[in-house]
Amino acid sequence: MKILFVVVIVLYAASVALQFAGAAFKKDKLLKASWLVFVAAFAVQSVFFVARGVAAKRLPLSNQFEFSFAFAWGVALMLIILRSRLKADWLSVAAMPMALLILTYAALQPMEIRELMPALRSAWFGVHIGSAVLSYASFVIAGSIGLRYVLMEKKHREEDQKALRQMDYLSYRLVAFGFLFLTIVILSGAIWAEQAWSAFWTWDPKEVWALITWIIYAVYLHLRLRKKHSGVKMAWFLIIAVPVVFFTFAGVNTLLPGLHSYG
Amino acid sequence: MKKIYNFLRSMRFGIFLLILVALCCVAGSLIPQEREAAWYVQQYGATHVTILALQLNNIYKSWYFILITALLCLNLTLCSVIRIRSVVKAAKSEAQRAAGMRDTMLLSPDELDTLREHLLKKRCESEQIGEVTVYRKRGYGRYGSFLLHLSILLVVLFGALTLYTPKVTDMSCLPGESLHLEDGTEIAVKDFQIEDESGRIDYQSTVMVVLPGGKASGWQTVKVNYPLSCGRYKIYQNTYATAGSVTVTNLATGGQDDILLTELVMLSLDGMHGIWFEALYPDIIMEPDGTATLVTATAGRYPNPVYEILVADGTQFSPMFAFPGDEIEAGGLRFHFNEPVEYPGLRIKKVSVLAQDLLIAAFVLMTLALFITFFLPPVVVKVDGEGCAVGGPKPESMRMELEALFPDAPEAAPEAASAKEQEEERE
Ligand code: HEM
Numbered sequence: 001m002k003i004l005f006v007v008v009i010v011l012y013a014a015s016v017a018l019q020f021a022g023a024a025f026k027k028d029k030l031l032k033a034s035w036l037v038f039v040a041a042f043a044v045q046s047v048f049f050v051a052r053g054v055a056a057k058r059l060p061l062s063n064q065f066e067f068s069f070a071f072a073w074g075v076a077l078m079l080i081i082l083r084s085r086l087k088a089d090w091l092s093v094a095a096m097p098m099a100l101l102i103l104t105y106a107a108l109q110p111m112e113i114r115e116l117m118p119a120l121r122s123a124w125f126g127v128h129i130g131s132a133v134l135s136y137a138s139f140v141i142a143g144s145i146g147l148r149y150v151l152m153e154k155k156h157r158e159e160d161q162k163a164l165r166q167m168d169y170l171s172y173r174l175v176a177f178g179f180l181f182l183t184i185v186i187l188s189g190a191i192w193a194e195q196a197w198s199a200f201w202t203w204d205p206k207e208v209w210a211l212i213t214w215i216i217y218a219v220y221l222h223l224r225l226r227k228k229h230s231g232v233k234m235a236w237f238l239i240i241a242v243p244v245v246f247f248t249f250a251g252v253n254t255l256l257p258g259l260h261s262y263g
Numbered sequence: 264m265k266k267i268y269n270f271l272r273s274m275r276f277g278i279f280l281l282i283l284v285a286l287c288c289v290a291g292s293l294i295p296q297e298r299e300a301a302w303y304v305q306q307y308g309a310t311h312v313t314i315l316a317l318q319l320n321n322i323y324k325s326w327y328f329i330l331i332t333a334l335l336c337l338n339l340t341l342c343s344v345i346r347i348r349s350v351v352k353a354a355k356s357e358a359q360r361a362a363g364m365r366d367t368m369l370l371s372p373d374e375l376d377t378l379r380e381h382l383l384k385k386r387c388e389s390e391q392i393g394e395v396t397v398y399r400k401r402g403y404g405r406y407g408s409f410l411l412h413l414s415i416l417l418v419v420l421f422g423a424l425t426l427y428t429p430k431v432t433d434m435s436c437l438p439g440e441s442l443h444l445e446d447g448t449e450i451a452v453k454d455f456q457i458e459d460e461s462g463r464i465d466y467q468s469t470v471m472v473v474l475p476g477g478k479a480s481g482w483q484t485v486k487v488n489y490p491l492s493c494g495r496y497k498i499y500q501n502t503y504a505t506a507g508s509v510t511v512t513n514l515a516t517g518g519q520d521d522i523l524l525t526e527l528v529m530l531s532l533d534g535m536h537g538i539w540f541e542a543l544y545p546d547i548i549m550e551p552d553g554t555a556t557l558v559t560a561t562a563g564r565y566p567n568p569v570y571e572i573l574v575a576d577g578t579q580f581s582p583m584f585a586f587p588g589d590e591i592e593a594g595g596l597r598f599h600f601n602e603p604v605e606y607p608g609l610r611i612k613k614v615s616v617l618a619q620d621l622l623i624a625a626f627v628l629m630t631l632a633l634f635i636t637f638f639l640p641p642v643v644v645k646v647d648g649e650g651c652a653v654g655g656p657k658p659e660s661m662r663m664e665l666e667a668l669f670p671d672a673p674e675a676a677p678e679a680a681s682a683k684e685q686e687e688e689r690e
Contacts, residue, residue: 118487169663176637187626196488198499198612203323205292215285
């Protein structure tokens with residue numbers, strides 16, 4: 001199992017390296033190779049994911065290792081879907097390193113399979129955490145598009161205008177998708193908490209940070225509707241929101257005490 | 264007056280309030296909440312004065328947090344009401360207004376045919392208005408964001424109701440015994456187990472609730488994630504503990520009694536001779552040199568339970584360990600130590616079932632409304648002999664779709680009037 005994980009991480013690192021090399025030397029072959037390696041990494045990662053689920057006899061989403069592993073998988077999945085549907089090769093530059101970064105975080109977590117604690121044995125478990133993976137992954141990709149937007153906008157080229165508009169729209173769609181799923185995370189979590197602990201909401205730090213994240217993206221959605229704010233400002237907004245997503249996902253468990261600190 | 268009202272219902276004020284809520288949440292998650300005052304003194308030194316004065320130790324119940332939430336509700340109410348009026352009004356004249364839009368995309372006759380086909384394939388309904396055709400679908404999509412804000416309002420209201428009205432008490436109950444609540448409700452516990460059949464930790468009790476009117480739940484299993492509901496009561500598996508068990512025989516009369524030991528207690532006939540029960544430990548580790556270490560961690564099971572007792576003989580006390588199966592005679596009594604008994608700590612919640620159901624209905628509405636808002640926007644496209652324009656309250660998706668369909672079509676300048684109209688619809 002461990003070896004498979006190492007293979008996954010090495011493949012992702014290789015694809016990111018190829019990506020940067022391809023971009024630096026303007027070699028399309030390298031970029032193509034990078035993408036192939038990335039897809040291969042994703043395939044191996046999926047195998048690992050399934051194998052772990054089989055070995056643990058449950059959804060492999062219960063501790064920090066499993067969740068961050070799934071988070072990276074979600075980012076890769078979303079990138080692959082977006083790239084194949086939109087022919088937007090440029091997505092890779094920013095989103096690939098994100099997948100690698102999250103996976104590196106996973107590598108730092110204890111990896112052994114442990115028995116699920118009783119509170120986690122619930123039908124809501126899959127809904128709650130699966131939605132979190134989708135939601136956070138889309139916020140992270142939206143943030144990486146924002147980064148690309150800011151870099152491209154700096155050049156002030158007339159021919160980029162359409163691409164910029166498309167990027168702005170795509171990141172908005174991703175936020176909308178992520179926001180829907182974050183809402184599902186919070187609401188399913190509330191229903192689950194009522195069954196497990198008797199209250200829908202306990203102001204536990206993890207809940208509170210999910211709410212903060214939710215509010216941040218609600219503000220984004222409102223500001224964008226007003227159309228008074230330029231694309232760059234909104235792109236910066238998305239970039240700055242990513243660390244908040246990471247904090248909600250990882251920082252809260254390690255830095256703030258609460259019921260969600262499962263390990 | 265009008266100005267204040269406009270401000271109170273504005274999106275800007277709404278965003279401002281949301282940001283305030285977020286800031287309170289940041290403070291509330293960084294500063295541990297609802298501890299004893301002394302704890303803040305010890306933890307924060309002189310700063311504790313500020314923390315207590317600003318109610319940062321109990322921020323979610325502070326007057327300003329409640330005020331912010333109340334203002335948010337007011338703002339949501341006003342903006343929902345205003346919006347539903349303008350949305351309904353705009354819907355009525357939508358086709359007419361769309362017909363009057365200037366083209367934003369110029370298309371060749373072939374492209375126009377493709378476009379018309381595309382729109383019909385997408386099941387748009389077409390309406391001929393003079394020279395132009397207006398294609399429309401999913402008119403209901405315009406109500407998405409109204410429903411969304413309404414549902415947020417409901418979630419906040421019902422959420423507050425279900426958060427602050429239930430009466431919650433934690434009680435423990437030994438197997439075979441019952442709890443009697445003030446209103447006459449009885450909660451009986453038949454048995455309790457820590458592990459399921461496969462040996463996995465899975466606390467479960469068999470519990471029955473009998474309401475004052477006589478209505479009863481029947482014996483049901485209560486475990487984590489599976490509370491028991493009966494009337495307005497919900498019973499949750501919360502904690503558990505382990506009690507010692509001893510069978511005491513009076514050597515003179517032969518009388519017998521089973522006693523559960525949960526706290527420091529003396530078992531004696533005359534108050535001078537007998538045993539003191541001190542504590543029960545899950546395990547003991549004997550070192551080769553004869554010293555013993557008692558294991559105190561109570562997570563999970565009691566693999567090798569140990570009773571710590573004092574045998575009292577008048578003014579003499581001798582400490583002893585006893586294990587299940589051991590027998591000791593003292594003060595005319597025989598003590599037979601049994602396997603310890605595990606018992607549940609139950610959480611008992613009395614709640615308005617209606618409020619909970621309404622809250623969950625609001626959750627469902629909110630999810631649906633979000634889906635409609637983002638993924639089922641209304642489509643309004645006006646097509647004439649030269650090109651097309653996208654209208655309606657949410658034109659962006661359709662615009663991007665057409666742009667992808669005709670990437671090379673020249674753009675006409677967007678019409679200032681229609682942009683303004685949309686802006687008005689929003690406000
Ligand atoms: C409490 C949290 C809130 C959330 C999560 C929220 C969410 C949203 C979302 C997702 C949209 C985008 C809808 C779309 O794309 O059409 C939206 C639009 C809007 N929101 Fe909010 N909102 C909140 C509070 C408020 C408040 C307090 C106001 C105050 C007036 C407000 C006013 C508006 C307005 C005017 C629109 C534009 C509506 C439209 O396009 O029809 N929202 N809101």
